[in-house]
Amino acid sequence: MAQFSRVSGSVGLITLQNPPVNALSAAVRQGIVDTVNKALQEPEVKSVVICGQNKVFCGGADIKSFRGVMTGPPLIPMIHAIEASTKPVVAAIEGIALGGGLELALACHYRISHTKARLGLPEVTLGLLPAAAGSQRLPRLIGITAALDLITTGRHVTAAEALQLGIVDHVTDQNTVDVALKFASSVAGKPLDARRISLYPCPPSDDTDALFEEAMQRVRRSARGAIAPVACVQAVRAAATLPYAQGLEREKELMATLFTSGQARALQYSFFAQRAVGRWSMPSGAQWDTVEPLPVQKTAVIGLGTMGRGIVVALTQAGFSVVAVETHEKQLTQAKQAIEEMLIRGAKRRGVTPEHDTITYSHSMEPVANVDLVIEAVFEDMVLKEKVFQQLSAVCKPGTLLCTNTSGLDIDHLASKTPNPELVVGMHFFAPAHVMKLLEVVYGRQSSPRAVATAMQLGKKMGKVSVAVGNCLGFVGNRMLKPYMNQAFFLLEEGASPELVDQALEEFGFIMGPFRMSDLSGIDVGWRIRKEEGLAVPDQRTGQIPRMQKGCRYSPVGDLICEQGRFGQKTGQGWYRYDKPGGRVARPDPWMQTFLNQYRATHGLVPRRIDPKEVLERCLYALINEGFQTLEEGIAAAPEDIDVIYVFGYSWPQHRGGPMFYADMVGLEKIMDRLEHYHQAHPDVPSLQPCNLLRKLVAIGSPPIHKWSQVMKTLRSQL
Numbered sequence: 001m002a003q004f005s006r007v008s009g010s011v012g013l014i015t016l017q018n019p020p021v022n023a024l025s026a027a028v029r030q031g032i033v034d035t036v037n038k039a040l041q042e043p044e045v046k047s048v049v050i051c052g053q054n055k056v057f058c059g060g061a062d063i064k065s066f067r068g069v070m071t072g073p074p075l076i077p078m079i080h081a082i083e084a085s086t087k088p089v090v091a092a093i094e095g096i097a098l099g100g101g102l103e104l105a106l107a108c109h110y111r112i113s114h115t116k117a118r119l120g121l122p123e124v125t126l127g128l129l130p131a132a133a134g135s136q137r138l139p140r141l142i143g144i145t146a147a148l149d150l151i152t153t154g155r156h157v158t159a160a161e162a163l164q165l166g167i168v169d170h171v172t173d174q175n176t177v178d179v180a181l182k183f184a185s186s187v188a189g190k191p192l193d194a195r196r197i198s199l200y201p202c203p204p205s206d207d208t209d210a211l212f213e214e215a216m217q218r219v220r221r222s223a224r225g226a227i228a229p230v231a232c233v234q235a236v237r238a239a240a241t242l243p244y245a246q247g248l249e250r251e252k253e254l255m256a257t258l259f260t261s262g263q264a265r266a267l268q269y270s271f272f273a274q275r276a277v278g279r280w281s282m283p284s285g286a287q288w289d290t291v292e293p294l295p296v297q298k299t300a301v302i303g304l305g306t307m308g309r310g311i312v313v314a315l316t317q318a319g320f321s322v323v324a325v326e327t328h329e330k331q332l333t334q335a336k337q338a339i340e341e342m343l344i345r346g347a348k349r350r351g352v353t354p355e356h357d358t359i360t361y362s363h364s365m366e367p368v369a370n371v372d373l374v375i376e377a378v379f380e381d382m383v384l385k386e387k388v389f390q391q392l393s394a395v396c397k398p399g400t401l402l403c404t405n406t407s408g409l410d411i412d413h414l415a416s417k418t419p420n421p422e423l424v425v426g427m428h429f430f431a432p433a434h435v436m437k438l439l440e441v442v443y444g445r446q447s448s449p450r451a452v453a454t455a456m457q458l459g460k461k462m463g464k465v466s467v468a469v470g471n472c473l474g475f476v477g478n479r480m481l482k483p484y485m486n487q488a489f490f491l492l493e494e495g496a497s498p499e500l501v502d503q504a505l506e507e508f509g510f511i512m513g514p515f516r517m518s519d520l521s522g523i524d525v526g527w528r529i530r531k532e533e534g535l536a537v538p539d540q541r542t543g544q545i546p547r548m549q550k551g552c553r554y555s556p557v558g559d560l561i562c563e564q565g566r567f568g569q570k571t572g573q574g575w576y577r578y579d580k581p582g583g584r585v586a587r588p589d590p591w592m593q594t595f596l597n598q599y600r601a602t603h604g605l606v607p608r609r610i611d612p613k614e615v616l617e618r619c620l621y622a623l624i625n626e627g628f629q630t631l632e633e634g635i636a637a638a639p640e641d642i643d644v645i646y647v648f649g650y651s652w653p654q655h656r657g658g659p660m661f662y663a664d665m666v667g668l669e670k671i672m673d674r675l676e677h678y679h680q681a682h683p684d685v686p687s688l689q690p691c692n693l694l695r696k697l698v699a700i701g702s703p704p705i706h707k708w709s710q711v712m713k714t715l716r717s718q719l
């Protein structure tokens with residue numbers, strides 16, 4: 001809806017009304033058309049102001065409506081009618097002007113913004129482009145380079161930057177609507193042609209071809225196969241090289257391709273999935289809207305290795321006071337310096353003053369006594385963590401929440417070492433913890449709903465996308481990674497090279513394939529865990545690590561690599577070789593080829609040609625199958641939880657939605673058939689055997705992803 005009123009006799013005020021973000025639903029568009037007509041027809045009205053209800057201008061098109069048939073007046077003619085108006089129209093921008101919201105403002109003759117407003121064209125993040133003439137108007141207003149930046153990244157700008165770029169005419173910290181009304185009154189009757197952006201020529205650049213060539217290359221490099229950023233460059237190019245009307249036609253053509261692409265569907269699903277994970281629930285029925293979080297102001301981090309340092313930075317930047325504890329004096333000094341540097345760099349990037357006075361460094365636990373919440377981030381060793389939790393239980397005030405940053409150890413076991421297991425939860429951060437957006441909040445059998453609510457809220461305040469998951473080995477993310485990594489190892493045994501496997505998965509859209517990723521994070525990390533699990537241990541009789549363990553196929557290739565001291569980038573050699581220890585550029589290593597040949601010969605394995613399709617199917621479908629298993633067990637509450645974890649923690653390409661969305665796109669029947677096919681070929685790999693939930697979904701006709709929850713409920717109630 002949009003409401004019309006007349007202010008001071010001569011200014012028509014149009015207020016968009018569609019909480020919470022005044023999205024341009026069919027009703028809002030109809031309201032705008034009607035109220036603009038009214039303003040034009042009423043002779044007393046000399047100028048017009050458009051604003052949004054509740055101090056929010058407009059969050060753009062209604063994304064929910066993209067799923068169905070579009071109804072109501074189309075956006076483009078509505079926007080053109082505003083620009084063509086013979087009476088001046090002023091946009092009063094408060095809160096946000098995003099996507100169609102900013103395009104609406106660009107059609108107005110003047111834009112006045114509140115200092116705290118944010119503006120942008122984020123369509124690219126939804127797999128689209130600004131197709132309500134935004135791709136044609138913005139370059140004409142602010143130039144090609146700046147427009148390319150905003151349109152291809154979708155980033156939001158502050159009012160100050162918008163003013164500097166020329167997107168808005170004036171910024172105020174007063175009541176924006178009042179300022180706009182006064183201004184509208186002052187420009188009544190003034191000529192408007194010079195204010196109609198569609199009439200502007202696109203500002204020339206020195207070498208348009210070179211500029212677009214460079215932009216296209218940059219975008220292709222970072223897009224990982226996403227098509228919207230490429231279409232955005234093409235649309236801006238149309239603005240730079242074609243008359244406005246033809247540019248609009250091109251914009252429409254490009255949008256038509258994007259709109260119907262699976263990528264747009266995936267990215268829009270991902271938008272809503274990110275919000276859905278905030279509405280967490282626990283198997284007990286406790287959920288986000290029925291549980292009050294505990295108040296948290298003072299926090300502590302125990303252990304200042306890489307993870308601990310990142311967590312201290314993230315907490316400090318979110319405004320919490322932090323006691324940072326590291327028992328080794330030398331490590332404490334180094335950590336302090338590293339944290340200060342990270343805070344300075346972060347503050348510089350955000351244009352604020354660094355906040356270090358809120359951190360207290362300590363080599364003892366004493367200052368932790370009066371904090372509200374502790375995050376333990378010591379080495380991934382259960383005995384060490386148990387000791388820390390016992391110390392914390394002795395020193396902390398009653399009611400302190402004890403969180404562990406383990407990446408997969410048993411939360412229930414750790415909780416059992418404290419007198420208050422209900423106050424123990426896992427907070428699994430991803431490295432680097434001050435950068436990576438994902439946080440898995442892991443509840444154990446005894447974790448109280450308030451403890452979960454508190455950790456979820458803390459994550460939100462730290463700017464994380466937090467997902468509540470149940471307790472099991474590896475939780476959701478690392479548990480699903482295991483069958484994926486196993487397949488990658490098996491493929492090496494059967495004839496693939498690390499390059500072949502990585503390339504297939506990188507072309508799919510992962511930032512790094514499993515072997516480059518493992519070189520980056522350190523191959524020895526998994527080796528240590530496998531040794532603790534009793535897997536990477538030579539058989540006393542043969543002296544070799546067995547290739548069958550507990551009745552299942554096991555590949556020791558990763559263990560053998562580590563035995564050679566090849567831990568990845570840090571040692572300059574891993575699955576690849578690097579110029580020096582710490583080097584970043586991975587090069588294929590002839591040593592690896594020889595090693596694999598010898599390994600296969602030793603075990604009588606005849607190498608065969610493996611194609612990228614098999615790599616994708618085996619690695620991804622095994623991972624997806626494990627995803628279904630976590631849903632079946634209730635470890636993950638919904639497919640959205642898994643998808644958000646994979647997109648934000650494991651570089652799953654966002655334009656493919658996440659593993660479970662991808663499974664829905666590929667077709668559950670196909671996934672099940674291919675898994676069965678591979679399981680027949682490898683009967684000693686149980687993770688290739690389709691799980692019950694997948695079978696059940698296929699049996700009832702493969703319902704779409706939003707209907708899986710119902711089947712999951714039935715299945716769990718039958719168990």
Ligand SMILES: CC/C=C\CC(=O)SCCNC(=O)CCNC(=O)[C@H](O)C(C)(C)COP(=O)(O)OP(=O)(O)OC[C@H]1O[C@@H](n2cnc3c(N)ncnc32)[C@H](O)[C@@H]1OP(=O)(O)O
Nearest residue numbers: 020021023059060061062063064098099100122131132275
């Ligand atoms: C021809 C095509 C023309 C134009 C194309 C477009 O305009 S595409 C849309 C472009 N706009 C956007 O991409 C904005 C998307 N929204 C956001 O980035 C954030 O929601 C926003 C506006 C910055 C607010 O963030 P905040 O953290 O304050 O709230 P939250 O994200 O939780 O959102 C609150 C609820 O509003 C829903 N919502 C937000 N934007 C839209 C939208 N454009 N359409 C529909 N619904 C929207 C959001 O889902 C939340 O609802 P919930 O029920 O909680 O999921």
